[in-house]
Amino acid sequence: MTQTTQSPASATLVEFGQRNLNLEEVVAIAKGAKAQLKESADYQEYIQKGARFIDSLLAEEGVVYGVTTGYGDSCTVTVGLDLVHELPLHLSRFHGCGMGNILSVMQARAVMACRLSSLAVGKSGVSYELLKRIETLLNLGITPVIPEEGSVGASGDLTPLSYLAAVLVGEREVIYQGERRATADVYRELDITPLTLRPKEGLALMNGTAVMTALxxxxxxxxxxxxxxxxxxxxxxxxxxxxxxxxxxxxxxxxxxxxxxxxxxxxxxxxxxxxxxxxxxxxxxxxxxxxxxxxxxxxxxxxxxxxxxxxxxxxxxxxxxxxxxxxxxxxxxxxxxxxxxxxxxxxxxxxxxxxxxxxxxxxxxxxxxxxxxxxxxxxxxxxxxxxxxxxxxxxxxxxxxxxxxxxxxxxxxxxxxxxxxxxxxxxxxxxxxxxxxxxxxxxxxxxxxxxxxxxxxxxxxxxxxxxxxxxxxxxxxxxxxxxxxxxxxxxxxxxxxxxxxxxxxxxxxxxxxxxxxxxx
The missing domain is CATH 1.20.200.10 (Fumarase/aspartase (Central domain))
Structure with a gap:
């Protein structure tokens, strides 16, 4: 098998943040390895700069696609500042139309690892808290139920990734300890507070290639x-x-x-x-x-x-x-x-x-x-x-x-x-x-x-x-x-x-x- 100089697929801990992952590490996460997000103050500040910049644009009434506008062809539709915080939730909800078989737990964990890897690059305008929550779900073995059908591969894997976004806000279903359950029930059991997605975070979670890359x-x-x-x-x-x-x-x-x-x-x-x-x-x-x-x-x-x-x-x-x-x-x-x-x-x-x-x-x-x-x-x-x-x-x-x-x-x-x-x-x-x-x-x-x-x-x-x-x-x-x-x-x-x-x-x-x- 092709060898690499990085962590093998048998790794029990995979680090995310300011380093490149290899595909064996995604396979390791898929098979149950733990995730560890970089925690240094410098890295957290680097991530937060993007989120703060989005906030500053909102304060200045700047126009940002998917933040102060609708999505896709609806980019000409202006969203009032009083509604921008609801927009990510609507994005996740109207894409909840996946069909077909669901991804296996291995496949869904690989999807989570690929999305975390991309967001951890720090060019998506998301908060450090969002990255930590994906890490937490991986390490607790809480896996979104993701139907495999519904993506045309651009704008990325919108529909299947909406199931990850929905789980982060406490909606839809997860696989936990081998059972398919309502996310809200699992969160209550584990005392997890659902996230409120910030402006741009719904789009950042869904508008990417994580499903195809994971597979x-x-x-x-x-x-x-x-x-x-x-x-x-x-x-x-x-x-x-x-x-x-x-x-x-x-x-x-x-x-x-x-x-x-x-x-x-x-x-x-x-x-x-x-x-x-x-x-x-x-x-x-x-x-x-x-x-x-x-x-x-x-x-x-x-x-x-x-x-x-x-x-x-x-x-x-x-x-x-x-x-x-x-x-x-x-x-x-x-x-x-x-x-x-x-x-x-x-x-x-x-x-x-x-x-x-x-x-x-x-x-x-x-x-x-x-x-x-x-x-x-x-x-x-x-x-x-x-x-x-x-x-x-x-x-x-x-x-x-x-x-x-x-x-x-x-x-x-x-x-x-x-x-x-x-x-x-x-x-x-x-x-x-x-x-x-x-x-x-x-x-x-x-x-x-x-x-x-x-x-x-x-x-x-x-x-x-x-x-x-x-x-x-x-x-x-x-x-x-x-x-x-x-x-x-x-x-x-x-x-x-x-x-x-x-x-x-x-x-x-x-x-x-x-x-x-x-x-x-």
Whole structure:
């Protein structure tokens, strides 16, 4: 997995304020790490300058978008000074129209971390008290219930982020201690006073890219693990098929030096103990789904660095509108809420991940078919004697893999090119970044299901090779043997047909938790 010089995903405390976060720290918060906002007097003063500057503009009857005006195309509507303190509450309320499934607690915590990171940059005109309240909610495990649908990715994630704003003022619902409850009830129980949002704070909370960026952080974490896993599965597929490990030779890959592609080849080569066992079959060239696996998985591996840069730049940016420069006393109206970079990363990532699903699907097709699997039983059934006639092994699992792969491929249509003009043509070109991120999460889920099926199938295949005397456990590399033993602890050799749903779900869960040891 890509390493960083900053705090790893296993961090138990993540600091916010005048420092850049990495995406592993967002993942850590999502998984339950505590947040700690910088508390120095200098930092608090830096944040408060922006809030005081907004107050001074109100005192001077200045015109500030979203503070003394309506929102979006309603920016020409003047809001009287006697009403400006109610405006943030109205913003949060009229955006309470989210639909679809709700974000998981992990996803919602990641959203909170991304919004806190952006506001902590100090260019949003919010108070230090607001930042502390988000920190408090994270550390108490109070998570907004956020529907996933309703954002076009500009002006940012308005509707889903309204659910965070609403919780801060004591409205709507939260998940607390595993239960979905009214925010007001939880606040009463914990003696928490709802916030009264200051002018600009509703807009600062909602007018940004925190939802799509949060999902991008989580997707990246899963994608880089999946690359490792797909490499391990490819090595196991090669062993199952008695493949030719010369296809992963270091001299061969030096001739086409894409770094990520060559890293994948190296991982597969190390798994196969290439120089000791270069070729096990009479076939000079394996089929593409084995031979070209580094070229397919390697595309994502080579793309990860630029994806990280896009995601982490967005994560550490002030991405609302307007930008408030409290020190220089400027209000700058622009479009930093636009999620184009995240949209591009998510559209690109889902394409590369779906290609991995397609790759593993083809590997599964080879190992199942006695025309191609080099002497293994049809459907990898372990049945013996007359029992062979009624046992079908992995036949239906392979059909499932085909279905999951097809759905993953269907979801690769780029969302970002489907911009819709909305909101009286004020938002006439939007990013669709959040839809792209949701698509990417779905493609990841489907591909992880494909990978889970392949882990079971390749484990079955290697055991069948061992039973046929064509492999022995002692000849396997330590890395492959470890994976084989881990999978075998949950999954016995399939000799009689049985429902595999439970073990498939268990295997997917372990993939998503990163529990299979895929490093060397």
């Amino acid at each position: 991008a952080c989580l997707a990246y974490d899963r994608a880089q693990y999946l690359n490792r896993l797909a490499s391990r599965i490819t090595a196991m597929a090669s062993l199952t098929l008695k493949g030719n490990s010369n296809h992963f030779d270091d001299i061969l890959f030096a001739a086409k030096p894409h770094p990520g592609q060559n890293q994948i080849a190296a991982w597969i080569r190390e798994d196969l103990n290439h120089h000791e066992h270069p070729r096990n079959s009479d076939r000079l060239q394996d089929r593409y789904s084995i031979r070209c696996a580094p070229h397919i998985i390697g595309v994502l591996q080579d793309a990860l660095p630029f994806m990280r840069q896009f995601i982490e730049t967005e994560l550490n940016s002030a991405n609302d509108n307007p930008i408030v420069d409290g020190e220089g006393e400027h209000v700058l109206h622009g479009g930093h809420f636009y999620g184009g970079h995240i949209g591009f990363v998510m559209d690109s990532m889902k394409n590369a991940i779906a290609n991995i699903a397609d790759l593993i699907d083809r590997q599964m097709a080879l190992v199942m078919d006695p025309k191609f699997n080099n002497g293994l039983p049809a459907n990898l059934s372990g049945a013996q004697g007359s029992r062979k006639a009624i046992n079908h092994g992995f036949k239906a699992v392979q059909i499932g893999v085909s279905a999951w792969t097809a759905e993953a491929l269907k979801n690769t249509m780029p969302a970002s090119v489907f911009s819709r003009s909305t909101e009286c043509h004020n938002q006439d070109k939007v990013s669709m970044g959040t839809i792209a991120a949701r698509d990417c999460m779905r493609v990841l889920q489907l591909t992880e299901q494909v990978a889970a099926a392949a882990l079971l199938a390749m484990t079955q295949g290697i055991h069948l090779r061992i039973a046929q005397g064509e492999l022995c456990h002692a000849s396997l590399t330590t890395s492959v043997a470890k994976t084989l033993d881990q999978v075998s602890a949950d999954f016995e050799l399939l000799t009689e047909d049985s429902p595999l749903e439970t073990v498939l779900r268990q295997t997917v869960d372990k993939i998503q938790q990163g529990l299979w040891e895929v490093c060397h």
